[in-house]
Amino acid sequence: MSTVQLYAILDYDKKMNNLQLPPIDMEKEIPQLESFIKSDIDARELKRAIAVRMALEGKLYHEISKILGVSKFFVGYWKKIFKTQGIEGIKLRYKGSQGYLTERQTDVVVEWLKNKEYWNLEELVTYVEQEFGVSYKSKQSYYELFAAANISWKKTQKINPKSDEELVKKKEGRN
Numbered sequence: 001m002s003t004v005q006l007y008a009i010l011d012y013d014k015k016m017n018n019l020q021l022p023p024i025d026m027e028k029e030i031p032q033l034e035s036f037i038k039s040d041i042d043a044r045e046l047k048r049a050i051a052v053r054m055a056l057e058g059k060l061y062h063e064i065s066k067i068l069g070v071s072k073f074f075v076g077y078w079k080k081i082f083k084t085q086g087i088e089g090i091k092l093r094y095k096g097s098q099g100y101l102t103e104r105q106t107d108v109v110v111e112w113l114k115n116k117e118y119w120n121l122e123e124l125v126t127y128v129e130q131e132f133g134v135s136y137k138s139k140q141s142y143y144e145l146f147a148a149a150n151i152s153w154k155k156t157q158k159i160n161p162k163s164d165e166e167l168v169k170k171k172e173g174r175n
Contacts, residue, residue, distance in 0.1 A: 029082075030056055036087050048078045048090040055079045100134040100141070106148065113149035 033053045037046060047068055054064045056079070061072040068075075081089040101109065109128060113119060124142050129135050136142060146152075 029086075032087055033082075036090075042092055045091055051075045052079050052082045052090065100136060101128070101132060105132050105134075106145070109145055110149045113146065113151060119146065119151055 030053060033049050033056070037049045037053065041049070047070065051064055051068055051070060051074060054067070055061065055075055061075045064070070064075045065072050078090055108131075109124075112127065113124070121139065121142055124145065125135070128142075128145075
């Protein structure tokens with residue numbers, strides 16, 4: 001890295017760090033960030049909060065980006081969001097789509113599977129559709145129901161692919 005590039009990075013970092021909160025607000029905000037960081041949060045929220053905390057503590061943006069493996073833009077963006085919206089701004093907003101079956105319905109299906117002696121994918125598909133009016137697009141959703149009931153779902157094979165006819169004959173005493 002050339003000296004000119006280094007000065008450009010340091011100049012950029014100085015400009016970005018001048019966007020800090022007044023000292024009174026920082027005294028309130030850093031403890032809030034610390035408590036948020038210590039709570040059980042998503043990894044993406046954690047990375048955002050740590051980047052903001054480090055920026056508020058005066059660390060240079062390029063140092064933060066190296067430490068956290070993010071861009072300088074990331075640091076500046078989340079610092080700006082934090083300054084305008086507070087902790088709520090750095091929290092994830094999208095929590096995923098609602099499942100087709102409710103938690104209670106899933107429990108009913110899992111219990112039904114556990115009480116059966118034999119399992120069949122087509123039978124599960126029919127049961128879920130008739131009982132709850134739900135039809136999944138992908139078989140993976142049904143496999144997840146089997147997994148929730150601790151049932152391994154594998155297709156059966158008529159012949160063991162690892163079978164060695166010679167070894168079987170030898171063990172049975174036939175040559």
